[in-house]
Amino acid sequence: MEKTTAKKPAKVDKRAKIMEAFKGYILEHGKSPASVFKFTKELKMKEADFYAFFSSFTSVKKAIWQRILQVTLEALESQEVYHTYSSREKLLAFFYTWIEELKHHRSYLLVLYGEHQLPSRSLPQELKGFRSDFKTYIQGVLAAGEETDEIAKRPYLSDKYDEAIWLQVMFVFRFWVKDQSDGFEKTDEAIEKSVNLAFDLMGKSALDTFVDFAKFLYQSR
Template sequence: MKPEEKIRQGYIDYILEHNHPPKSVYALCKSIKMKEDAFYEHYTSVNVIESDIWKSFFEETINRIEQEEVYSTYTVREKVVAFYYTWIEELKSNRSFILTVYQAKKERGIRLEDFKVLKAFKQSFQDYMTNLVNEGLESGEIAERPYITAQYSKALWVQTLTILRFWIKDHSKGFEKTDIYIEKVANLGFDLMGKTALDSAFDLMKFAFQNRMQ
């Protein structure tokens, strides 16, 4: 296990055992039997670890899906759905930790949308989705719309938070309801981003306007 992984896992274990984050680097290092100077080679404080944990969930998800040979053959819609399914699978192994920190923040009146620890994950996610959106624009899966296209990755982030919130509250066997929710939410998102009758009508009016004098 790499030092960063040891620190992240130690942080998770500490929260599960004490029901609160370690109050100091010393407390965490003592629990994982690591010298403080070794800790500071990887993190500046305990406050940044949780943010890195969420980012690591994302990075591991990407690693897993990109290792699948069929992934490169997927449509953009299929890639997004595959991401969500795999991401939830990644979160399952840390559900107790996620529920603990979620409940603690909720009791302090902090909404999921305002979790500062999600900031690094959000940036990496939006960068990834921006690439997929561009791929979708090239393939025609996603419609180019003035002023709106640039907001697609932000909309997908909001969608991601709704999936996370649903999964946190899901008590169905094997979280099967979350799987259904992912499919329905992702399909709705791509139906909205895809070309519709309104886009076709706009294209027709634009063409007619441009050629009205000919």
């Protein structure tokens, strides 16, 4: 008789389980759980297991934001054509792919940010990791654009481009949260117009051409 061996149960990703359970709680109750103790009790999980991954519910929200960005960037990197894009095209691709990923979490995000829009001045703690990760990504995109002269190098201003694009990210998110158009076509339009405007401003303008010409005339005297 052939001996059979019992299959080992699949290892549970506790971190992912906590994140999904937290999203589920937000959707069902419209607010964060009252305490980690009660939350983990409902999950039939030890409280210590929660603290092995997260320090608070804010850090869970932070991880969800960062995971959305990670999935977005992985989707972009997996496309061979993405690596042939100009910097402008890469940012457009980022926004369209990011919005597609956000749609999977729209109900959760609407509970948190639908009625109470993200503040324009102070950044919520849960977005700081996302902001840091995004700026690392966009700095590479901008640097490539400068190398090909798609983006003009300007003293003092060039170092601020990544922050300007981050503000654009927040603009697009706020627009998308409020967008009621079919298929979020208005958001797609807002993305296209805002990205084109950003790259037109970062590109070599008529003013730059005039300054270059003035320098040439001065140096040629």
